[in-house]
Amino acid sequence: MLRIDDLHARLADEDKAILKGLTLAVAAGSVHAIMGPNGSGKSTLSFVLAGRDGYEVTAGGATLDGADLLAMEPEARAAAGLFLAFQYPVEIPGVGNMTFLRTALNAQRKARGEAEVSAADFLRLVRDKARALAIDAEMLKRPVNVGFSGGEKKRNEILQMAVLEPRMCILDETDSGLDVDAMRLVAEGVNRLRDAGRAFLVITHYQRLLDHIRPDVVHIMADGRIVRSGGPELALEVERGGYADILAEVA
Template sequence: MLNIKDLHVKLEEEDKVILKGVDLDVPAGAVHAIMGPNGSGKSTLSYVLSGRDGYEVTAGAATLDGADLLVLDPEERASAGLFLAFQYPVEIPGVGNMTFLRTALNAQKKARGEDEVSAGDFLKLIREKAKSLKIDADMLKRPVNVGFSGGEKKRNEILQMAMLEPKMCILDETDSGLDVDAMRLVSEGVNALRDAGRSFLVITHYQRLLDHIKPDVVHIMANGRIVKTGGPELALEVENNGYADILEEVA
């Protein structure tokens, strides 16, 4: 599904190299986790994949189902099936949550040559999905993420994911700022979307989230590279011993 080869990335504005040859292969239906210390390049990887400005790819490739992601605009990547759940979802005053989601959904459908969703069908769909994430009607009507608590923002990300039904979901520290209950809710939302045709890349600092969203593969990222790959037990090792041992081992 997602294939990253020897990806090198630097900041556009300064001579700072962040990713120094990332290789990653997430097959269809798989859940991969990336863990790593602060500054290892995890969030940069998610931004580069989703097409945020400010980064320059100096070498390497990233494809989604064989299509070159790096030449696409962010909206084209979204229509191709890529979704990034933001670490810090953006507040957009004046744009209603529902208007936003309907515009996004129909824009993607249009880009893929599919029929747009009618207002009635959309309403039915969003109510159903919102309910399971305990998002009430008031939250749907409010401007995007404005006045939402940390937990509400993350739930809103998962709602968007559920509505847009992407093939490849990247979760960037979705557990940050969540209490235990919110974490369970968000994880349930993600698990409900697990499907043979859908892959996940879960970026996190803590093993805790991986108790709820069980990964098939865990990668350790450090200094702009993936330095170790293993099963779920790798996450437990990090939780118990920190990164120091692993980093020493691969150094």
């Protein structure tokens, strides 16, 4: 589904390479985890894939179902089925959470040539999915992420994912700032969405999220590339010995 091929990218303002030849293939139905120390380029990878300004791809490429992801505008990537759950979800005062969700869903549907969802159908759709994430009516009415706690923001990201039903989900450090209960809610939300047609790329610093979202493949990222890949046991190795042991071994 997602193929990343020898991707090189740098910050546009500074002459600083961050991704240095990253190659990765995520098949439909699978969950891949990317683990790595701070500064290894994990968040940059998610932003480059989602199309944020400020990064320059200097070599390599990325495709989603064969289509050149990097040539698309961010909104086209979303309509094509890519979703990034932000590490730091953005607060948008003045835009109601429901309005935002419905506008986003209908924009994507329109881009795919599908009919818009009526207000009544949308309400039903959101209510069910919100309940499962313990998001109440009050939170849906409030402006997007404004005054939300860290856990509420992350649950709101997962709600968006559940409503938009993307095929390729990237979770950027979704576990950061979560307590145990919030982590369980978020993980359950993700697990409910797992199916044969959908893939996940879970970016995390710690192993603990992977206790709840069991990955099929674990990659260790360092200095802008994947240095080791393996099964779920690789995450446990990180937990036991930290990154230092693995990196020393690779070097």
